[in-house]
Amino acid sequence: MIKTGAHILWESLVREGVDCVFGYPGGAILPAYDVMLDFPIRHVLVRHEQGASHMADGYARAGNRVGVAVSTSGPGATNMVTGIATAMMDSSPIVCITGQVGSRLIGSDAFQETDITGITLPITKHNYLVTRAEDIAQTIREAFYLARSGRPGPVLVDITKDAQQARCEFVWPAEPKLAGYRPRREPDPDSVNQALDLLHTAKQPVILAGQGVIASGATRTVLELAERAQVPIAMTLLGLGGIPASHPLNLGLMGMHGEEWVNTAIQQADLLLAFGMRFDDRVTGNVKTYAPKAKKVHVEIDPSEINKNIRVDVALIGDLRQTLDGLLPRVEACDRREWLMHIDALKGDAAVRDIKNMPDSGHLYAAHVIHDLWRETRGGAVVVTDVGQHQIWEAQYYHHDTPRSLITSGGLGTMGFALPAAIGAKMARPDAEVWVVAGDGGFQMTMPELATAVQERLDINIAIINNGFLGMVRQWQEFFYERRYAATPLLNPDFVQIAAAYGIHAQRVEHRREVAGAVQAARAHRGPSLIDFRVEQEDTVYPMVPAGNDLADMIRRPSPIVETGADA
Amino acid sequence: MTAFVVLVEDRPGVLTRVAEVFRRRTYNIESLTVGHSDQPGVSRMTIVCDADADAARRLEAHLYKLVNVLRVDNITDRPAVHRDLALIRVAATPDTRAQVMQLVEVFRARVVDVAPATLVVEITGTEDKIDGFLETLRPHGVLEMGRTGRLSMTRGLETPAGKRNGSATAAAEQPGTADSV
Numbered sequence: 001m002i003k004t005g006a007h008i009l010w011e012s013l014v015r016e017g018v019d020c021v022f023g024y025p026g027g028a029i030l031p032a033y034d035v036m037l038d039f040p041i042r043h044v045l046v047r048h049e050q051g052a053s054h055m056a057d058g059y060a061r062a063g064n065r066v067g068v069a070v071s072t073s074g075p076g077a078t079n080m081v082t083g084i085a086t087a088m089m090d091s092s093p094i095v096c097i098t099g100q101v102g103s104r105l106i107g108s109d110a111f112q113e114t115d116i117t118g119i120t121l122p123i124t125k126h127n128y129l130v131t132r133a134e135d136i137a138q139t140i141r142e143a144f145y146l147a148r149s150g151r152p153g154p155v156l157v158d159i160t161k162d163a164q165q166a167r168c169e170f171v172w173p174a175e176p177k178l179a180g181y182r183p184r185r186e187p188d189p190d191s192v193n194q195a196l197d198l199l200h201t202a203k204q205p206v207i208l209a210g211q212g213v214i215a216s217g218a219t220r221t222v223l224e225l226a227e228r229a230q231v232p233i234a235m236t237l238l239g240l241g242g243i244p245a246s247h248p249l250n251l252g253l254m255g256m257h258g259e260e261w262v263n264t265a266i267q268q269a270d271l272l273l274a275f276g277m278r279f280d281d282r283v284t285g286n287v288k289t290y291a292p293k294a295k296k297v298h299v300e301i302d303p304s305e306i307n308k309n310i311r312v313d314v315a316l317i318g319d320l321r322q323t324l325d326g327l328l329p330r331v332e333a334c335d336r337r338e339w340l341m342h343i344d345a346l347k348g349d350a351a352v353r354d355i356k357n358m359p360d361s362g363h364l365y366a367a368h369v370i371h372d373l374w375r376e377t378r379g380g381a382v383v384v385t386d387v388g389q390h391q392i393w394e395a396q397y398y399h400h401d402t403p404r405s406l407i408t409s410g411g412l413g414t415m416g417f418a419l420p421a422a423i424g425a426k427m428a429r430p431d432a433e434v435w436v437v438a439g440d441g442g443f444q445m446t447m448p449e450l451a452t453a454v455q456e457r458l459d460i461n462i463a464i465i466n467n468g469f470l471g472m473v474r475q476w477q478e479f480f481y482e483r484r485y486a487a488t489p490l491l492n493p494d495f496v497q498i499a500a501a502y503g504i505h506a507q508r509v510e511h512r513r514e515v516a517g518a519v520q521a522a523r524a525h526r527g528p529s530l531i532d533f534r535v536e537q538e539d540t541v542y543p544m545v546p547a548g549n550d551l552a553d554m555i556r557r558p559s560p561i562v563e564t565g566a567d568a
Numbered sequence: 569m570t571a572f573v574v575l576v577e578d579r580p581g582v583l584t585r586v587a588e589v590f591r592r593r594t595y596n597i598e599s600l601t602v603g604h605s606d607q608p609g610v611s612r613m614t615i616v617c618d619a620d621a622d623a624a625r626r627l628e629a630h631l632y633k634l635v636n637v638l639r640v641d642n643i644t645d646r647p648a649v650h651r652d653l654a655l656i657r658v659a660a661t662p663d664t665r666a667q668v669m670q671l672v673e674v675f676r677a678r679v680v681d682v683a684p685a686t687l688v689v690e691i692t693g694t695e696d697k698i699d700g701f702l703e704t705l706r707p708h709g710v711l712e713m714g715r716t717g718r719l720s721m722t723r724g725l726e727t728p729a730g731k732r733n734g735s736a737t738a739a740a741e742q743p744g745t746a747d748s749v
Contacts, residue, residue, distance in 0.1 A: 146635065
């Protein structure tokens with residue numbers, strides 16, 4: 001059947017299972033937008049294209065489906081770049097479709113022309129420039145296949161305006177076979193044997209669970225292995241939720257803001273089993289002194305991650321769940337009571353130092369807010385965080401028990417991520433309770449997307465952890481720059497009035513006793529709801545491994561908690 | 569120094585993608601040759617860069633991640649034939665021509681163009697041999713020189729594809745050294 005390129009584009013997207021896209025129209029993508037009306041597609045109109053790529057990302061992470069963002073050429077396309085880079089760093093499967101000027105105008109500096117395939121080359125898993133209608137179906141098929149297979153990631157498809165307008169025969173291609181792309185790998189049998197030997201002979205093993213646990217759906221498999229072999233599990237930020245926080249073997253967050261006993265356990269370990277994680281510098285601290293006594297087994301789908309940051313002794317390259325499922329029948333029951341008790345003892349007075357166990361001093365701490373939010377939502381919400389102090393407090397105090405219940409920009413650390421990503425998450429899982437937890441700085445980077453949430457009538461809740469500072473930067477200035485607070489104090493608008501202007505239910509909270517009530521009111525409200533939590537201005541995230549320090553060399557939580565601020 | 573032989577799909581933009589792997593990690597490509605391979609639609613690159621063995625392993629793994637890259641071989645320590653081709657325009661007056669011709673003879677180079685006061689000489693060989701030839705010509709006056717950069721091929725039956733007459737697809741299915749730790 002003869003169809004236009006625009007028609008073929010939507011036909012292909014629908015066949016790939018797409019029913020929702022996030023986008024913003026413009027000249028070079030207009031032919032596609034015109035035809036969109038004839039297809040069963042829900043289009044979410046963003047207020048800035050960065051929002052579109054973050055929404056597609058949030059949609060993908062929450063819903064375990066490929067998210068789709070659409071924009072026009074030039075500025076529309078470049079605005080998506082931050083969202084694409086975010087998705088790349090966190091291996092999130094999105095497909096971005098950009099209009100491009102007519103093929104005969106390419107290279108002529110035409111109006112709204114930009115070389116978006118050139119720009120996004122290092123921040124996409126792959127990208128395409130399509131200049132003929134005949135190539136659209138095949139390209140979309142390949143784009144989805146690449147985005148979701150192997151180590152997932154963003155794929156950009158740039159389609160010229162004339163390719164959208166031209167007519168050709170529509171043929172739905174078979175499952176793509178790409179000669180140079182082999183997402184499926186089987187681990188080498190000798191390496192499997194070595195890994196099992198190490199697991200059975202180790203005395204002090206630790207599992208490092210990353211986002212790969214969630215991406216490959218390996219939660220049960222990892223738990224079975226950990227329980228049988230009695231191995232405690234430390235989590236990366238993006239791994240949180242992959243292993244229930246309430247599981248007795250789950251130690252919690254590791255790395256820069258991990259609890260001291262978690263990092264100490266890693267430093268004392270004689271075996272690290274790294275599952276779907278990449279030894280990021282926020283996880284390892286100084287690589288030269290990282291886990292010096294440990295043999296290291298790396299189970300990872302991406303061969304380029306092997307020996308990238310940390311030299312490992314055994315590498316099992318393949319899908320995490322498949323690989324571990326293959327191992328499981330040969331994993332023997334182990335008794336590691338001594339090691340587990342030792343880790344327990346490492347906890348020492350940590351609980352006493354924990355802020356949430358402190359009596360109400362009249363001050364509102366972010367930790368209180370997160371803890372009460374966790375309690376009121378019974379740990380069942382999908383929490384989408386921005387980047388900064390609140391992000392780490394969320395990771396420390398909201399205990400995630402299910403995969404895909406924490407969505408956060410880990411690798412790129414993109415401020416402004418939370419609100420749009422939460423809109424995407426809510427679109428993917430309309431029945432989930434979705435909370436944005438954002439700082440007052442990052443929230444303002446993408447605040448216009450409030451209008452998107454209202455226009456789409458999305459029932460999302462927004463908690464602004466408002467301390468009047470770019471808090472994490474201020475904290476670094478406090479620790480490492482002699483408290484010279486260059487450009488970190490923020491003069492904020494009244495977020496309650498801002499919300500009111502959008503027609504959003506809004507509350508302000510200044511005392512701990514008001515937190516639970518406000519959360520309840522927000523949950524009860526249908527439609528978007530915002531709470532402006534006015535928290536302690538100069539609060540600090542503890543513990544902290546200064547960048548590049550040894551993992552065990554931490555700035556500890558003060559004890560007993562003093563009034564924070566300048567004396568913290 | 570590290571030398572890779574890379575088989576890639578012959579499509580627009582592939583050279584940029586390959587170069588990007590080196591550029592973004594701040595490695596300098598010392599020499600790069602690209603041309604057709606024995607298989608239609610597949611180009612063959614020889615890339616020489618200033619990476620040590622550790623970095624070479626990472627670069628190889630990252631090259632493999634490119635969808636258009638079919639095969640990567642690190643041939644740095646493998647027995648291989650290396651050839652460079654140079655065209656050199658050298659001054660050759662009636663007085664000096666005989667001397668220049670003699671040098672051409674000794675180095676097994678070829679004169680490919682003769683003008684009243686200059687010669688264009690073609691030479692193939694290892695980079696060292698060409699460097700040597702160039703030095704001996706220099707006193708006569710080298711007016712222009714262009715070189716292809718190194719083209720490499722492993723010796724014996726060993727092909728970069730891992731077997732004789734391996735097709736691109738067969739080559740792609742061979743486990744690469746990216747698998748080894």
